Amino acid sequence: MALITQRIDVPVLVDESKCLEKCTACIEVCPLDVLAKDPQTGKAYMKYDECWFCLPCEKECPTNAITVQIPFLLR
Amino acid sequence: MNISTNTQWMKTDVLVIGGGTAGTMAAIKAKQANPDGDVLILEKANIRRSGAIAMGMDGVNTAVIPGHSTPEQYVREVTIANDGIVNQKAVYQTGKLGYETIQELESWGVKFQKDAQGNYDLKQVHRVGKYVLPMPEGKDLKTILTRQVKRHKVNVTNRVMATRVIVQEGRAIGAVGFDVRAGHFVVIQAKAVILCTGACGRLGLPESGYLYSTYENPTNAGDGYSMAYHAGAELTNIECFQINPLIKDYNGPACAYVAGPFGAHTTNAEGHRFINCDYWSGQMMLEVWKELNSGKGPIQLKMTHLDEDTISEIERVLWANERPSRERFHAGRGEDYRTHGIEMNISEIGLCSGHSASGVWVNENAETTVPGLYAAGDLASVPHNYMIGAFVFGRIAGTHAIEYLQDLDHLAPDREFLEAEKARIYTPLNQPNGIPHTQIEYKLRRWVNDYLQPPKSEPKLAIGLQNFIRYHETLDQMGAHDPHELMRCMEVHFIRDCAEMAARASIYRRESRWGLYHYRLDFPEKNDEEWFCHVNLKKDEAGAMRLFKRAIEPYVVDVDLHQEAYDVAVR
Numbered sequence A: 001m002a003l004i005t006q007r008i009d010v011p012v013l014v015d016e017s018k019c020l021e022k023c024t025a026c027i028e029v030c031p032l033d034v035l036a037k038d039p040q041t042g043k044a045y046m047k048y049d050e051c052w053f054c055l056p057c058e059k060e061c062p063t064n065a066i067t068v069q070i071p072f073l074l075r
Numbered sequence B: 001m002n003i004s005t006n007t008q009w010m011k012t013d014v015l016v017i018g019g020g021t022a023g024t025m026a027a028i029k030a031k032q033a034n035p036d037g038d039v040l041i042l043e044k045a046n047i048r049r050s051g052a053i054a055m056g057m058d059g060v061n062t063a064v065i066p067g068h069s070t071p072e073q074y075v076r077e078v079t080i081a082n083d084g085i086v087n088q089k090a091v092y093q094t095g096k097l098g099y100e101t102i103q104e105l106e107s108w109g110v111k112f113q114k115d116a117q118g119n120y121d122l123k124q125v126h127r128v129g130k131y132v133l134p135m136p137e138g139k140d141l142k143t144i145l146t147r148q149v150k151r152h153k154v155n156v157t158n159r160v161m162a163t164r165v166i167v168q169e170g171r172a173i174g175a176v177g178f179d180v181r182a183g184h185f186v187v188i189q190a191k192a193v194i195l196c197t198g199a200c201g202r203l204g205l206p207e208s209g210y211l212y213s214t215y216e217n218p219t220n221a222g223d224g225y226s227m228a229y230h231a232g233a234e235l236t237n238i239e240c241f242q243i244n245p246l247i248k249d250y251n252g253p254a255c256a257y258v259a260g261p262f263g264a265h266t267t268n269a270e271g272h273r274f275i276n277c278d279y280w281s282g283q284m285m286l287e288v289w290k291e292l293n294s295g296k297g298p299i300q301l302k303m304t305h306l307d308e309d310t311i312s313e314i315e316r317v318l319w320a321n322e323r324p325s326r327e328r329f330h331a332g333r334g335e336d337y338r339t340h341g342i343e344m345n346i347s348e349i350g351l352c353s354g355h356s357a358s359g360v361w362v363n364e365n366a367e368t369t370v371p372g373l374y375a376a377g378d379l380a381s382v383p384h385n386y387m388i389g390a391f392v393f394g395r396i397a398g399t400h401a402i403e404y405l406q407d408l409d410h411l412a413p414d415r416e417f418l419e420a421e422k423a424r425i426y427t428p429l430n431q432p433n434g435i436p437h438t439q440i441e442y443k444l445r446r447w448v449n450d451y452l453q454p455p456k457s458e459p460k461l462a463i464g465l466q467n468f469i470r471y472h473e474t475l476d477q478m479g480a481h482d483p484h485e486l487m488r489c490m491e492v493h494f495i496r497d498c499a500e501m502a503a504r505a506s507i508y509r510r511e512s513r514w515g516l517y518h519y520r521l522d523f524p525e526k527n528d529e530e531w532f533c534h535v536n537l538k539k540d541e542a543g544a545m546r547l548f549k550r551a552i553e554p555y556v557v558d559v560d561l562h563q564e565a566y567d568v569a570v571r
């Protein structure tokens, strides 16, 4: 099966300058489990574009590092 | 990535699958009834913020509070709104037990709106009675429940997705699933199992094309519907779809239940009202459909006539609770309640007894037709049950399950069954370059729109059914790179099962009922003589999907359905 990698505008943005290396709060609360830590940088990022724009990640982030946008297709 | 396919074994007395609204309550109640019993919640996400009420709720839709309404009035109203197809004894429970449920929630710190005298401040949204209790500060509902789960010493395993209930010797004896992060196989032995996995919210495809922009929390993909079916339990009213009037594209509630009592209402493009009641029902949805097809659409929730204080108050509620991202959606389009109506549309279809009636058959004790298997919340068929109904049936399921299992032992799960299920689950991981779940899901759900979205007709439904049956072969070609993708693959299996059930049940009932929910162009009239009954379905001994009629249980509250037909059209 041939597969390609596609560029996608993802809804969740993380301000890396604010993201704490030891924290995983957003990752733990996301009902869709779409956030993860970049093993290289220790910063959170959106790993899968599967978002309900429900906002627990944003609400539980201790440093306000997260911004959830409405996904592009319905924005 | 290192994916472990080892097996983790667990043992408990009561297993609750899905720790949302109904599930957390079921577990707490089982523990209250017997603090020595072991109760385990198995949750695909994390119970702190999972399910429909992840960000709270802006109101209780079905609160029967003494002095405002009676359980009998409530049963009557729900019976009429469902064209008579209800098991009244089950609906009655929500009417009778809602009040003490609200009081218990309040004692845990959940806030409900009160008037100056300290009484619950109920609003009328339904056609006749006052059942809507606002919760302007309802945003932390789930964290409060999580605290109670811990306080009651319920065991919780997050990030494990159940895929099948194990049934042996005629009763439910556990479940299997896998860890959606580490990947390992999980087997839980239990004496009773309670399914609380919510709606099938990912059935139709949203018009935006974004798979997860559903009304329901998209983690709820019909998991429990499918698991109950494979466990041999009966499902009912599946042809009575969930279809909601939602903010176009955003696909969340606009929300007339909050704004209606402040003076907002649904109108056509000309600003005229065409329905006299904003309570969601199939009959209301049919009026919406007719209006949109008459050239008078689009329809909107209109607030422009309200004063500044009122609009700010509505914004305060809508932008803090339930679906708080509504605010940024409107802002992104440069829309404001003061100057713009909120454009609404008819949603794609889903299955949900919280809003309509489609679900796993349960009696008034939350028992399914399989001994030891209980169901509560959106997936259990107690029509229009909403959040309080989920709490009430969670309570009932928890207390009954713990009592039922007293003299029972664990049974060792059949090895062959476990191996077969393990092989089924891990197929996509063994072919990582198979077709991605996103494409497979998109096509399946587009067909759901093409062939199942009402109005329905037999030729269309039949093509849909054939496509869904053949789709088994397509599912076999799915590939996954990691346990997360595997979770989505297994959800697509659940969605396919629900699509087949929805097609078959819709074909079987050869009449129209519940307004738009089951509007058949080839049988446009209601036919009480032949169809005043439930349509139930189950997996028979040969493994085939069998449909049959189930008689309506005798009513406990008299209703004259000929005198009191549900009609909300403005003429």
Ligand SMILES: Cc1cc2nc3c(=O)[nH]c(=O)nc-3n(C[C@H](O)[C@H](O)[C@H](O)COP(=O)(O)OP(=O)(O)OC[C@H]3O[C@@H](n4cnc5c(N)ncnc54)[C@H](O)[C@@H]3O)c2cc1C
Residues within 6 Å of the ligand: B017, B018, B019, B020, B021, B022, B023, B042, B043, B044, B045, B047, B050, B051, B052, B053, B057, B058, B059, B060, B061, B062, B160, B161, B162, B163, B196, B197, B198, B199, B215, B216, B217, B219, B220, B221, B223, B224, B252, B253, B257, B322, B323, B354, B355, B376, B377, B378, B379, B385, B386, B387, B388, B390
């Ligand atoms: C946007 C929205 C607004 C609403 N507004 C109102 C309102 O204002 N008033 C009102 O009364 N009602 C409202 N409702 C309805 C109400 O929220 C639901 O009826 C109720 O919360 C359903 O509870 P539940 O326990 O069935 O589902 P949920 O609370 O969604 O719980 C299901 C749980 O099961 C988990 N799960 C799913 N599959 C699996 C699996 N395979 N294995 C393990 N776990 C699994 C999920 O992660 C989730 O935690 C609304 C619903 C929605 C979606």
Ligand code: SF4
Residues within 6 Å of the ligand: A012, A029, A030, A031, A032, A033, A034, A035, A050, A051, A052, A053, A054, A055, A056, A057, A058, A068
């Ligand atoms: S908005 Fe919701 S679904 Fe999206 S990343 Fe945040 S918590 Fe997850």
Ligand code: SF4
Residues within 6 Å of the ligand: A014, A018, A019, A020, A023, A024, A025, A026, A027, A043, A044, A060, A061, A062, A063, A064, A065, A066
């Ligand atoms: S919650 Fe905030 S600080 Fe913590 S990992 Fe997520 S983005 Fe970083």
